Amino acid sequence: MKASEMVTLNTNVSSLNAQQSLAQAQKALTETMVQLSTGKRINAAQDDAASLAISQSMVGQILAVNQSVRNLNDATNMMQIADTGLSSLQDMFLRINELAVQGRNDSLTGSQKMNIVTELSSINQEINNVIDRTKMNGNGLLTNYGVLNAGSGLQQNSTNVGILDDTLASTINVLGARPGIYKFSNVGADLTLTKTDNNDNTLWAQTLTVQTPVGAKNTDVLQTLNYSELGISITLKSRTKPNNVNNLTDSGDEIAHKLSNIFKPMIIDEAVKLNFGAGATNDLLVSFRPINLTTVAKPDLEIDAATQNLNGASNTNPTAIQVLPASTTAKGAYSISISQSAAATEFELVGFTGTGATGALNTSNSIGINSGFNLTVGTRTYIASSGTTPLSGSNGQLVSINEFTNWINGLNDQNISARLYQRDTGDYSIKVDGGSTGAANAVSFTNLNLAVGFDQLPGTKIYGNVSLAADGKLSTSFPSYLSGAVDPTSGNAVTTSATTFNGYEGNNSQYLSLSGQNYSSLYANTTASANGIQINNELGPIPAYNPNYYPYPNAYNNAYDPGSVKYVGAGLVPGGWSQSSTPPASWYVTHWDRNYTYAYDATYNPLSGSYNSIRGTTRDQPSSAAYVRDTSTYTYNATSWDNNFTSNTYLLNSVISIDPARDAKLTITKDGVSRNISNDTNVFTDATSGIQINLTPGLQPWDGGAAATIVVGDPQPALPRNNSNLVAVDEKITAMNSFSTNTSKTDWKDAFDYLQDQANKALDYLSYERSIIGGQMNQVAYINTNLRSQSVNLEKSNSDLLDTDVASASAKLAKGEIQQRVAAQMITQANSLVNPIRTLINLWDDIKSK
Structure with a gap:
């Protein structure tokens, strides 16, 4: 014991200190054993609250990255399925190509060639089967469909092309359409829908006839325009306007004309892509574009490179002007300003005879x-x-x-x-x-x-x-x-x-x-x-007044008309009224009608708008005798004056809402040279430059002009390649089923030549699609490798925060065990300090007993 320490009877301080040390050693030993047994440094928030919070956030990121890796594995598997399907198609088109070459062998009989057609038909059917079967989780990987672009001129249930009735496109089905631009034009009721690429090259066209709606009032009349060759079907719903008491409808010609004059064409895009989350926060997506091999729309025309339009145009004001250059349009900048667009006559008659x-x-x-x-x-x-x-x-x-x-x-x-x-x-x-x-x-x-x-x-x-x-x-x-x-x-x-x-x-x-x-x-x-x-x-x-009933030679002046503002200039008239306001009728009776003079309390002349210093002087008014003589006749207060000496007549336009028929008028300028152009429609081609110009038909001459700068240069990007050649092969094989042994050699040769050409192009297209899928699979692989590395590093960072250091914890465990044994011995020693006192007490008891 130290000299400063002493043993007291009431408290064994040494024992208590030893017990505290033992408790701390046991707690540390228990924590170390938990860390070693769980492998975690932090087993409760109290162990390290800040590190625990950081760790939990990191765990969420790790889970998201690991799930992204699994998503990309699905994407890889899906694209491998699509690639396998395309590979099968390529094998079949290679066989079609081989059979087409075989069919050009003139030594074959017609019957033998028909056997070739039989195999071609079987292959053609299997092509469709492969396209239908290539799916994952119900998603067709070789089937896609078109969607209507939000910027298209014709929109479902919103674009009204009716005049006497409401005619809307109640349905616009573009599922079978390939991407492209689709424009209307008409001759009478014949409405043509033309597909073009971004450079206004015609790819296909189909014409249908619009019928005149016939039906009862307040009844929807439907007609479907099925442009099957383009994969587009439009249902027009016509309904007599609610206030059209004559139950009149537009003619087919009128509806076709309205459709052809829509400012913007229909734009068809590819459908929504399949996206796979590829990032910890799901903000990075990998997209797979399903391939549209199912559409049966007519194949796009193959444009001769020598005749196609190779010019493109940028436009600073596409909401008012749309332009499409021709192949002959000179490149450069064109300034186009519109003063008005073409319109048809509109007006409204009201103000009829009788009240009705x-x-x-x-x-x-x-x-x-x-x-x-x-x-x-x-x-x-x-x-x-x-x-x-x-x-x-x-x-x-x-x-x-x-x-x-x-x-x-x-x-x-x-x-x-x-x-x-x-x-x-x-x-x-x-x-x-x-x-x-x-x-x-x-x-x-x-x-x-x-x-x-x-x-x-x-x-x-x-x-x-x-x-x-x-x-x-x-x-x-x-x-x-x-x-x-x-x-x-x-x-x-x-x-x-x-x-x-x-x-x-x-x-x-x-x-x-x-x-x-x-x-x-x-x-x-x-x-x-x-x-x-x-x-x-x-x-x-x-008009001039007859002095027989209007006794003043002066012509009418609105200063005498109580219905108009007569008082101008400064000062006040009697009764405290401002000179710019109209006094009450009683003022006229007491100050104007009395003696027909300008004898105001203030010397104000309402004719000249100034003060008159000649108080009480009459001006071209009847004498007092005349006044007395006619006093029973002339009592010109406000009402009688208004009734007798003002017109009370107002102009009235009973022909209203007039919008006169007019031509489109614009100015086109290039290299400082300007030309004025007029046209009776809003869609026309400038004969000099070859530019097709579409104007918004709603522009009024009083709305102010519209202008745009058009730069004609390199062509716009081509439309994505499509299945046109596959459809051409299908159509040709189907047509060849009608051949017979009597079909001429020329027809057989032409058919097999065409089939081989289209089969080769179909093989090129399938290779193009496989290259896209291959590139996507490589992209997915790179992303996958990167995400796996992220996951490993995140796990390491989280381990550094959360996991137990075994070496450190083991050393701490050994130290804790030693501290526990020493503390226990210290308690034993501290408790032994009471033995001398116990001995003295026993001796004292013995002395007292003797």
Whole structure:
């Protein structure tokens, strides 16, 4: 014992210290034994919380990498299956090639050649069987299908090509189509679908006839355009528009024309690929492209290298302009600017004679057919007696809007159609559509009786003679009319000479004029109503007034009109009203009508807009005697003045939504030389450069121009190779089944020559596909090797964090065992320190007993 230590009776400190040391040694020994027995340095979070967290994250990465390795093993196995299938096909095409060479042996009889055909047919059937059987997990490895690109012009259930009805492509089946570009064109109802490559080389085309939909109102009429030679089937669903009360439908010609004028072509891509996760976070994918050997679409035409288009084009504005260069197009930069695209005539008739409040289609809702009426469609002019249902008259005759609509459709002119549109109960319009684009196909008319103005005082329409020119200019003969202008002494109506209103409707800057006065600035203040577009400015000028009932020699001035703003300039008028506002009617009675003077409390002259220092002076007004004499007649407050001395007449456009037929207009510039081009459709070819130009048909002349820079250079990438040669072999073998022993040697030779040529090309294509698969398998092998290395290194890193160091743990175990034995001995020694005390106690007990 040290001198500083002593033994106490109550506490054996030495024993307690020895016991603590023993407990620590036992704990360390237990931990070391657990680490050695489990092989893990960290067996609980308390062992090393930070390292445990890092380890768990690493374990997740290791598991993902190992699963990626297994995925790639599946990918390798799958591609080996596909490669085996292609190898089998190659063997069969090699045999076809061999049989084709054998068949050209003229020493063979027709019967022997038929035996060759029999074997060819068997091989051909087995080719199809191999294609069908080559699968993994239900996925056909030699079968693929087409999908419609999101940028295609025709989209399912969204592209409406109807005018009188809604015509949508309810289904677009492109499963059997090979990748490529598919464009519509038409001649009448004959609609051609043409497949091209990226450089506008024609690969195949097929023509079908579009039928005119026939069916009941609110019933879907379906027709299927099965372009089987291209592997594309389109179902058109036509349904009469809900508000088409005449139940009219578009003709097959109109539908075909609308389809052919779609701005963007159909683009077919390959279907979705099979992807295999190849990274720890699954962000790296290896894709396998199933091979499309199953389509039975006609083989793509083999383009002669000397005639194919070898030019490609880049475009800075593909949403407005699409261009495709020809093989003859000179390379370089072309600047193309559009001022307008081609369009067909569209307009809408409203403001009919009669109110039609009951909604009935009769003469209470009608159109007046004035003398000299005619309707012009392109170069064809129709009068009231034309068509299968002639109008009943042409000199002031009223016809119902239903009759007029049927008359237009009864003309049997494919470039015009009409339909009744019920905008609200009793509120009808006639919508007229031209069937073809271009100014030469414009629709126009003369001498219809429609609303041309609105009398605000009684709230009635004013009717006049309306004509629409081919360029969209609207002309109206305004009648002799002035609302409410009546001589208060005689009761005779005030009249004015007839005037003419001309207008162009189509945007917000229409040209309007009446008797030389320009109304362009007034058109911003308009109201759309069932009667048409009303200009909310009172019609002027007002005619001269008869002094018999208007006792002032001065002509009308709107300063006297309580319906207009009269006060300009600075200062106040009586009653505290601003000079820019309109005083109440009572002010006119007390200050204007009294003595017909300018005797205001303030010396303000409303005519000149300035103060008048000559207070109380009259100006061209009747004498006080005249005033007294006529005081019972003239009480010109706001209402009486408005009723008697203003027009209350507003211009009204009852021909609305006018979009005149027009040609496409653009400018094309190359090397500083510009040319202006016009065309009656939006799809045309520039004769000088050979560039095919497609314009978006929605561009309006007032929408602003569109421009693009087109750079014509090297060709665009070719379409991926496909199974055309396999299909050609299949078709030829099928055709040869109809041969007989009587088939001529020439026919046999031509057939075997063609078969050998196509078989060789099919072998090349299969080798091309096998090379792609081989490259993919090599890629997978490299990735697999890399992932396995990652897995090993990750396992090593995780082991460094988590696993037990056996040598270190063994040394620690030996040390722990020694520490345990020493601690136990120390307890024994510490416990022996109480023996002398026990002896003394025993001696003391003995002394006391004696």
